[in-house]
Amino acid sequence: METRRRLVRAGSVLAVPILWFLLTRLGIVAGLPTPTAVASSFLEEFYRQDFWLSVARSTVRVLVSFVVAAAVAIPLGLLIGRYTVFADLTFPALEMLRPIPPIAWIPFTILVLPASELSIMFITFLGAFFPILLNTIQGARGVEVEFSRAAQSLGAGSFQTFRHVIYPSALPAIHAGMIVGMGLAWVNLIAGEMVAGGTGLGFLTWSAYTSGSYPTIIVGIITIGVLGALSSALVRLFANWQIGWREVESA
Amino acid sequence: MSNQTQTTREPTMEGEPTPEKTGAIDIENLTKVYDPEGERVVAVDDMDLQIGAEEFVALLGPSGCGKSTVMNCIAGYLEPTEGEVLVDGNRVSGPDPKRGVVFQDNRLFPWKTIQENVEFGPQMNDGVEEGRARSILDEMGLDGFEDAYPSGLSGGMQQRAELARLLANDPDIMLMDEPFSALDALTKEIMQKKLIEVWERDNRTVLFITHDVEEAILLADRVVVMTARPGQVKDVIDVDLDRPRDPEVVTTDRFTELRERALSVIREEAQRALEQEEGEV
Incomplete structure (x- = not known):
C-alpha cells in the first residue's frame, strides 16, 4: 500500500x-470518562489475571463457535445450492429460524442445555452460521455451468465436480460470508455473556456497569473492538491464503 | 496402418491387432426443443448427420441456428427431445472423457495452475503420468507457464492451454465451439495450424463449430452448413483441397468456389433468419 x-x-x-x-x-x-482515566484503568486491568482470563474465554468461545459454524454451514450451503430436493427439504425450516434474534434463544438454551457455557457458544454459533450459510448457497448457485461441464467431460464424477469445481468456485462467496459471520459471532457472544453471565468480556463490561465503573466499561468496549478487528483480519488472511489465485478485496 | 483382416481372436506374435478407428458420430433424427415457461423453441429439428471416425467436420451456420445445441447433445450435456446421438454405435447418455470439449471462451479452472489444469483429466481417469503434462505444454509452446494461473496468460495462450488439457485426456473426439473466434487474426492462424498438426498426428475426430466460412474451409474435410432456426442440415460441402493447406490456399480458384458456395447458402439462411425474426416481432 x-x-x-x-x-x-x-x-x-x-x-x-x-x-x-x-x-x-x-x-x-x-x-x-476522559481518555486518560480510561488509559489508567486499562493499565490496572492489564495486570489483573481476571481481565486476561476474560479475553481468553471470549476468544476461545468465538473461535470454536465460528469453526463449528463454518464446518456445518459450508457443506450444508453447497448441498442446498446444488440440489433442489435438498434445498426444498431444509431451507424453508432454516429460513424460519433465521430471523429469531439471538438473545431470544438464551432463556430457552439455558434451560435446555446442561451448561450456560453451551448456550453462549450456541448463540455465537448462530451469529456465524447464517451469514456463512446464505453466502455459500449463493456461491454454489453462481457457479458457471460450463465449468461443471468441462470437469465432467474430463471425466470427473459428481463428487469430484463438487470438490474441484463447485467448492473452489464458491470460495470467494464463502469468504465474504465468513467475514460477516465473524463480526456477528462477536455481537452474539457479547450479548450472550451479558445475559448468561459468569465470564468473558461481555460479562466484564456488564459488571463494570453494575458497579458503576465507567472507565472499565470503555476498557471492555475497546478490547472487544480490537479483538473483533483482529478476528476479521485473521479470516481475511485465511481467505487470501486459501485463494491465492485471486486477490481478496481488502477494503 | 495395415488393413489385414484378423482371423484369430488372440493377437499373434507377428503383429498387433489392427486398432479399429474410433470416434464416429451418428446423429439420428435429432430434435431439441427448449421449453422455458411453456414457450416452445425448436432449436434443432429432425437433423441427420454422420461424421466418420478421424474426420474433421466444420459446422457452419448463422448465429442462433442451433450449432451449439447439436454440440451439447453430442457432448452429453443435453438430452435430445427426440432422436439420438450415437458414438461408435453407443447411445450418448452423458459427458464422457472420450469426447473432449473446447469452449468458446476457455473454461480453464481459474483456481488451478496451468499444470494442474492439464493434469485434471488424467487425475480423474487413469492417473497422472509424470512429465506428460509438461511435454504437452512444451508442444503447445507453454513451457515456463506450468505454475502460472490462467488469469496470467493471454487469450491465445489460454486457448492453447485448454487444448493441452484436452489432449492430456487423449479423447477420440474433439468438440470445439468457436474456439478461436475471440482471438486476433495472427494468433488465430497459429492456433489453426497447431490444431491441424495435432489432428493429423493423433487421428481424432474433430467437430469444429464456427461462423467463419474461410476458417471452416481451411480446416475441414467437410463443411456442414446448417439452416436458420430450427436447425437442420442445409448443405454439405466436400472440401477437396490437398493437405497440408498453407494459408495461401485461400487465394486459389477452388477455395474461392467453395467459399462462394458456402456463402450463398449462408446468406440465404441469414436472410431467412432475419425475416423470421421480423415476423415474430
Missing part, C-alpha cells in the same frame, strides 16, 4: 481518541 493511504488510514484510527478527548474536554457528554 502506498504511504499516502497508510497515513490516511492511521488518521482514521487516531481521529477517534482525539474526538473523544474533545468531547470530554468540552463536557458535551456528561459522565463520559
